[in-house]
Amino acid sequence: MTTYADRWELVVGLEVHVQLKTRTKIFCPCPTDFGAPPNANTCPVCLALPGALPVLNAHAVQLAVTAALALGCTVHRTSVFARKNYFYPDLPKGYQISQFDQPIATAGELAIGDDAEGTRRVIGITRAHMEEDAGKSVHDRFAERSAIDLNRAGTPLVEIVSEPDLRTPAEAREYCVRMKEILEYTEVSDANMEEGSLRVDANVSVRPIGATTLGTKTEIKNMNSFSGVERAIAVEYERQCRLIEEGGTVVQQTLLWDANKQEVRPARSKEGSHDYRYFPDPDLPPLVLDGAFVQASRDALPELPAARRARLQETFGLSAYDAGVLTASRALADYFEGVATAHGDGRLAANWVMGEVLAYLNNAGLAIAECSVTPQSLASLLGLVRDGTVSNSAAKRIFAVMIQDGGAAAEIAEREGLVQVRDDDALAAWVDEIWNAHPDETARLIAGEKKLLGVLVGAVMKRSGGRADPRRVNQLLAERSRR
Amino acid sequence: MAVSEDDVRHVAGLARVSLEPERVRMLATELNGILSHMEVLAAVDTSGIDLHARDDDDGMPLREDAGPQLPLARSRSAFAPESRDGFFLVPRLATHEDAAEGA
Amino acid sequence: MSDGAMQLTAAAMRDQVVRGERTSRSFVDAAFAASDAADPGGGALNIFLGTDRARTRADADAVGAGGGGALAGVPVALKDNLATLHLPTTCGSRILEGYVSPFEATAVRRLREAGAVTVGKTNMDEFAMGSSTEFSAYGPTRNPLAATRVPGGSSGGSAAAVAAGIVPIALGSETGGSVRQPAAFCGVVGIKPTYGRVSRYGLVAYASSLDHVGVFGRTVDDAALGLQVIAGSDPRDATSIDVPVPDYRSAAGSSMAGVVVGRPREYFPESLDPRIRDACDATLDALRSAGAEVRDVSLPHTDLAIPAYYVIAPAEASSNLARFDGVRYGRRAPGDGLRGMYEATRSRGFGAEVLRRILLGTYVLSAGYYDAYYRKAMEVRRLIAGDFHAVFASGVDVLLTPTTPTPAFAIGAVSDPYEMYLSDIFTVTANLAGVPAMSVPVGTVDGLPIGAQVIAPHFGEHRMLGVAYAIERTRQTRDAT
Ligand SMILES: [Mg+2]
Numbered sequence A: 001m002t003t004y005a006d007r008w009e010l011v012v013g014l015e016v017h018v019q020l021k022t023r024t025k026i027f028c029p030c031p032t033d034f035g036a037p038p039n040a041n042t043c044p045v046c047l048a049l050p051g052a053l054p055v056l057n058a059h060a061v062q063l064a065v066t067a068a069l070a071l072g073c074t075v076h077r078t079s080v081f082a083r084k085n086y087f088y089p090d091l092p093k094g095y096q097i098s099q100f101d102q103p104i105a106t107a108g109e110l111a112i113g114d115d116a117e118g119t120r121r122v123i124g125i126t127r128a129h130m131e132e133d134a135g136k137s138v139h140d141r142f143a144e145r146s147a148i149d150l151n152r153a154g155t156p157l158v159e160i161v162s163e164p165d166l167r168t169p170a171e172a173r174e175y176c177v178r179m180k181e182i183l184e185y186t187e188v189s190d191a192n193m194e195e196g197s198l199r200v201d202a203n204v205s206v207r208p209i210g211a212t213t214l215g216t217k218t219e220i221k222n223m224n225s226f227s228g229v230e231r232a233i234a235v236e237y238e239r240q241c242r243l244i245e246e247g248g249t250v251v252q253q254t255l256l257w258d259a260n261k262q263e264v265r266p267a268r269s270k271e272g273s274h275d276y277r278y279f280p281d282p283d284l285p286p287l288v289l290d291g292a293f294v295q296a297s298r299d300a301l302p303e304l305p306a307a308r309r310a311r312l313q314e315t316f317g318l319s320a321y322d323a324g325v326l327t328a329s330r331a332l333a334d335y336f337e338g339v340a341t342a343h344g345d346g347r348l349a350a351n352w353v354m355g356e357v358l359a360y361l362n363n364a365g366l367a368i369a370e371c372s373v374t375p376q377s378l379a380s381l382l383g384l385v386r387d388g389t390v391s392n393s394a395a396k397r398i399f400a401v402m403i404q405d406g407g408a409a410a411e412i413a414e415r416e417g418l419v420q421v422r423d424d425d426a427l428a429a430w431v432d433e434i435w436n437a438h439p440d441e442t443a444r445l446i447a448g449e450k451k452l453l454g455v456l457v458g459a460v461m462k463r464s465g466g467r468a469d470p471r472r473v474n475q476l477l478a479e480r481s482r483r
Numbered sequence B: 001m002a003v004s005e006d007d008v009r010h011v012a013g014l015a016r017v018s019l020e021p022e023r024v025r026m027l028a029t030e031l032n033g034i035l036s037h038m039e040v041l042a043a044v045d046t047s048g049i050d051l052h053a054r055d056d057d058d059g060m061p062l063r064e065d066a067g068p069q070l071p072l073a074r075s076r077s078a079f080a081p082e083s084r085d086g087f088f089l090v091p092r093l094a095t096h097e098d099a100a101e102g103a
Numbered sequence C: 001m002s003d004g005a006m007q008l009t010a011a012a013m014r015d016q017v018v019r020g021e022r023t024s025r026s027f028v029d030a031a032f033a034a035s036d037a038a039d040p041g042g043g044a045l046n047i048f049l050g051t052d053r054a055r056t057r058a059d060a061d062a063v064g065a066g067g068g069g070a071l072a073g074v075p076v077a078l079k080d081n082l083a084t085l086h087l088p089t090t091c092g093s094r095i096l097e098g099y100v101s102p103f104e105a106t107a108v109r110r111l112r113e114a115g116a117v118t119v120g121k122t123n124m125d126e127f128a129m130g131s132s133t134e135f136s137a138y139g140p141t142r143n144p145l146a147a148t149r150v151p152g153g154s155s156g157g158s159a160a161a162v163a164a165g166i167v168p169i170a171l172g173s174e175t176g177g178s179v180r181q182p183a184a185f186c187g188v189v190g191i192k193p194t195y196g197r198v199s200r201y202g203l204v205a206y207a208s209s210l211d212h213v214g215v216f217g218r219t220v221d222d223a224a225l226g227l228q229v230i231a232g233s234d235p236r237d238a239t240s241i242d243v244p245v246p247d248y249r250s251a252a253g254s255s256m257a258g259v260v261v262g263r264p265r266e267y268f269p270e271s272l273d274p275r276i277r278d279a280c281d282a283t284l285d286a287l288r289s290a291g292a293e294v295r296d297v298s299l300p301h302t303d304l305a306i307p308a309y310y311v312i313a314p315a316e317a318s319s320n321l322a323r324f325d326g327v328r329y330g331r332r333a334p335g336d337g338l339r340g341m342y343e344a345t346r347s348r349g350f351g352a353e354v355l356r357r358i359l360l361g362t363y364v365l366s367a368g369y370y371d372a373y374y375r376k377a378m379e380v381r382r383l384i385a386g387d388f389h390a391v392f393a394s395g396v397d398v399l400l401t402p403t404t405p406t407p408a409f410a411i412g413a414v415s416d417p418y419e420m421y422l423s424d425i426f427t428v429t430a431n432l433a434g435v436p437a438m439s440v441p442v443g444t445v446d447g448l449p450i451g452a453q454v455i456a457p458h459f460g461e462h463r464m465l466g467v468a469y470a471i472e473r474t475r476q477t478r479d480a481t
């Protein structure tokens, strides 16, 4: 895109659909869990049987408010559910219940680029509104037939719409990453793009550098990874720039990202589907939230990722980069803080968590929650390193044992004979042995050839099987040479 | 604002209803007849009315986030026009069509 | 009705069953006898769409003496848009032919739990869209008092079942007068309670913000008892309202002394049939001599009710009826691809009036027309509600009006849709405002019954029933003399 970048500015706004982590659906008590047999999680309400009525799930409201507050939105006292009318087999009622002109929250923001290399930019959030998810259509299972599974129909969603403030595909990707972090920290959603609990649509347009009016936008759907979002926007940017420079014009349309072909393709546009005939749902009176509820929700917010990154740098003297890595998930940050607080030296804790711990988890394909070594026991291992009981290299061997068989660091150090020897009698014996075994080296050392000291220390260490305390051996050899 | 035959065809499309040409003509006449009685609404001064203002100030009642699932007295396949392996079946759709309509 | 069972009130039936003097089975058999007498071969009046006499008898036999339910053993009929577990729920439409609901309406469940025994599902205008029960996919219902006349609608089957002496209580539904108007046409009592007083869960929606479950009774007491049983809030209906349910039957014999009855002039236009006006004024005189004060009042926006109603109701209907798409239930018609299946299913499944209202409603909601029609109608609705609020705030306890501008008209007499809509002209206002209203018989015109409508403030059912009981009392004394 560098070829176009000096002539065309990319303008992107994102619509993020988030599945809220409730036990039951938004308007009926059907379970929301995955993997049930087709349509097992359906009832008169989510099958839209004649006469059934919706009743709103209080916890879905709580999670939507939490997400909105975490994104700095204004939560409104009164919001209204409307009907978005269109026909589709996975939409049982023939309309989607969705907030329209009175959403639950508006006017928030999300900061990007406040990590290591980036320069901080605040992306505006236009609105967050509650709605119900649709079911699923399976097209390849039966000949001549599409199969409808309504287990997902009625899963609570919050749709978060950004301002057209994003300017590069990388920014769009980071916006999604930051959004995911916040949704995880607040435990509003699993926010997993691969599983569909976080879904992103991108509104993309281009305009000449310096222009202030927006170009015609297209909407890209069907991206199922953060890199997919970045790639799809980059591809669409190039397509629009090329189209315009070849004298064409961008037409407003919905495009589908094909991750395999790495291309965008027009979705089959359905006639009439643009006139949704929104009107307030007469089955649902307005949602009214009193100020005390909103304040309580605000007070209950956990520390958010950005704040935590700043605090970790401050408290433990971490680099911005390290703080970024260690706050990627709330669980990892908790683990690190557990180690750092118990041990006291934040830098050493950071090196170990980012080094040994993450390396092990990555190889084993485990999540931090599954790490068999608790922050406390890792801290006690680091304690042995600090007070010189074991060497750093020995500590890594001990950690491996702790992962495999568990057990306390000190016991393992003893059992495996990895405790450093610092008792002078034992050390003196090795020193004598080496001294006598190397007459001409010792002679040259005494003659003032200081570099031979290191050679002899190495020999003693070798003799001790790495257990001798190198600092003390150094002192003993130095004294001996001065006799 | 008179209802044209194109309007009738448009709303029939939105409502997923198919109409014979002469029905379209008839309906345009009928709808215009009915709507002509509604023009009186336009003359009413409603400037003082805010539809967003509500008196029922505690708003809608909410459900606890808990089961049990509402029971069905007979199986889904007992009332489904066409079903297999627990799915409801409909005439085949283009694979990418469903992504065009988003939640 | 040989044994006069059908002269008994529901309460009297219930007491006899509880005391073991008569069995529910004997009342159910009397109901069937009355049905056969009124409707030889079951085709003439065409009151019922669904019955299962064996099951009904079994249900009756299951009601033993001593059971304390408020309707123990009493036979009732249900409009076919109320979801029932064993009889089909078709809404008078082809698209739901043979559909048996896998869940039960809350109002139906409450009747059953009170010991009532369902004798059948009654005919109705398709999806409750009509005022004559002529627009049922299963043929029109005839008026038991005059077989060439309509019973009114859309709850005509339930009104006819009560008028024919088959059941003392039947449930209907109202969106613009579909209980009160047929009650007037059939000479029975019909109540539309306050919006939110009775759960809509299991009532197949026509226009959700206007839909109500209503009750027919042969007497005011029958209707009051029926309402007593079905009233109350429901966690499955977010529009039901949690207000205590008083003892409605205790309104019987309430004194009219000091009760202020408003006579809204907009409901007594010059064009009104003088015999209907006189019957209402005679009723007002009777209430006056019973101690009530009658006041002339005005509800200035009344003439806007029908236009507003026929924007709002079709708009909501166009959305409520979208679920009938042939995918999950109901009758599917084969078509070319998904789109073809949708269009064939809906075009063949819905009747002409339903299609007309779906298209009208789709039009008034569609891009460019929403503000001019739907939003405007919703604003006018506020003005109409404001009229009632103001008149009741001025110290008026209830309003008394004619229920309908005419008595039952002849089958096929009204062909123009809008002319048919006008038969609800005195009843739609209460649906738009959500206030309770009921129709009480007050005489006859050309031998056809007519009704007076009593309208009360929100949750003023007890006061409304007190006046209705008084009207019934004064008529009995007048008929006696
Ligand atoms: Mg949406």
Ligand SMILES: [Zn+2]
Pocket: A025, A028, A029, A030, A041, A042, A043, A044, A045, A046, A047, A154
């Ligand atoms: Zn459900």
